[in-house]
Amino acid sequence: MDNxxxxxxxxxxLLFIPVIIIGLSFSSLVNELNTISSTAIGGDVTLTTxxxxxxxxxxxxxxxxxxxxxxxxxxxxxxxxxxxxxxxxIRDQVVTSLNSYVIANCKALETQTGRSIYINNISVDNYTxxxxxxxxxxxxxxxxxxxxxxxxxxxxxVNQTNQSYTGTTAPITVYVSIEGLEDPYIWLNSKERTTxxxxxxxxxxxxxxxxxxxxxxxxxxxxxxxxWDAMNGTNNPSNISRPYYFVxxxxxxxxxxxxxxxxxxxxxxxxxxxxxxxxxxxxxxxHSSNPAISFIDHEYFSGxxxxxxxxxxxxxxxxxxxxxxxxxxxxxxxxxxxxxxNGSPYPLT
Numbered sequence: 001m002d003n004x005x006x007x008x009x010x011x012x013x014l015l016f017i018p019v020i021i022i023g024l025s026f027s028s029l030v031n032e033l034n035t036i037s038s039t040a041i042g043g044d045v046t047l048t049t050x051x052x053x054x055x056x057x058x059x060x061x062x063x064x065x066x067x068x069x070x071x072x073x074x075x076x077x078x079x080x081x082x083x084x085x086x087x088x089x090i091r092d093q094v095v096t097s098l099n100s101y102v103i104a105n106c107k108a109l110e111t112q113t114g115r116s117i118y119i120n121n122i123s124v125d126n127y128t129x130x131x132x133x134x135x136x137x138x139x140x141x142x143x144x145x146x147x148x149x150x151x152x153x154x155x156x157x158v159n160q161t162n163q164s165y166t167g168t169t170a171p172i173t174v175y176v177s178i179e180g181l182e183d184p185y186i187w188l189n190s191k192e193r194t195t196x197x198x199x200x201x202x203x204x205x206x207x208x209x210x211x212x213x214x215x216x217x218x219x220x221x222x223x224x225x226x227x228w229d230a231m232n233g234t235n236n237p238s239n240i241s242r243p244y245y246f247v248x249x250x251x252x253x254x255x256x257x258x259x260x261x262x263x264x265x266x267x268x269x270x271x272x273x274x275x276x277x278x279x280x281x282x283x284x285x286x287h288s289s290n291p292a293i294s295f296i297d298h299e300y301f302s303g304x305x306x307x308x309x310x311x312x313x314x315x316x317x318x319x320x321x322x323x324x325x326x327x328x329x330x331x332x333x334x335x336x337x338x339x340x341x342n343g344s345p346y347p348l349t
Contacts, residue, residue, distance in 0.1 A: 060101035065149040065176030068093030076184035086258035118157040144274035146177045185257035193282040199236045201244035215340045232319040243277040251275035306330030
């Protein structure tokens with residue numbers, strides 16, 4: 001009997017017991033589900049943080065590579081002194097920039113997520129300035145108009161109370177374009193009279209053999225059509241009338257140009273080399289007794305003689321924007337052969 005005089009039969013009591021048990025079990029289940037949900041959500045944030053670190057390294061490597069290449073060109077131009085080891089210089093620039101970018105991003109992640117981040121077993125905190133070293137970064141090249149920045153896999157750790165992610169990033173390799181950068185080799189060797197910006201000659205159709213199209217039918221202003229465009233820099237991305245650079249296994253690589261190497265002292269692979277044309281004869285006083293100097297950059301600066309390219313209507317002349325109009329185009333015999341310009345005079349069409 002209860003305090004109001006109601007009597008409970010044994011059957012009624014049995015009906016109440018399961019309700020009480022279910023109520024207790026449900027309360028425990030809710031608490032457990034809340035704990036599991038918090039753990040799962042926290043784990044997602046921890047894993048997302050780890051993935052963001054990887055993305056940050058990849059983005060940082062791309063930006064750092066371009067910045068390193070630009071700084072190298074400015075170092076040579078501004079100091080008027082060539083680099084002795086341009087790959088090492090750029091790699092060190094990459095390491096510095098990569099550290100700055102990744103550490104700044106990871107500090108922001110720590111603030112946003114409440115996690116503690118370690119890269120290369122180094123805590124990313126207010127006192128950390130370097131989590132990558134020169135041993136973590138490598139510079140390679142397999143074409144003339146860019147290079148690769150490789151960052152080896154490094155251990156990372158993301159910690160929070162009762163949670164931790166530990167792993168190693170996959171190796172990262174990014175391509176860094178050098179197009180649009182000024183060529184210090186041209187500037188210094190022309191006694192600061194000629195600037196040249198690196199843009200790839202767009203009509204070269206294959207790396208296997210000489211397929212430059214310089215001798216294709218068609219003449220523009222008494223110039224072979226594609227040769228004239230290559231010397232004029234027609235339609236380059238910056239709309240600057242400076243000669244294009246073309247793939248040239250006998251030329252100089254970007255790193256050679258930062259070090260003022262010659263063809264004989266270069267150790268770069270043939271598929272990483274390029275050449276361009278020198279317009280306007282900026283060193284006329286150095287070879288005034290023999291003005292017939294090859295227009296190919298490294299041959300021009302070494303004073304190597306060339307012979308005139310002609311069509312049936314007369315000499316092929318350089319574009320007027322490169323200097324005094326009417327200067328014939330001179331090339332050495334090996335380059336006439338390589339560029340497909342060693343045949344009979346080319347007809348007007």
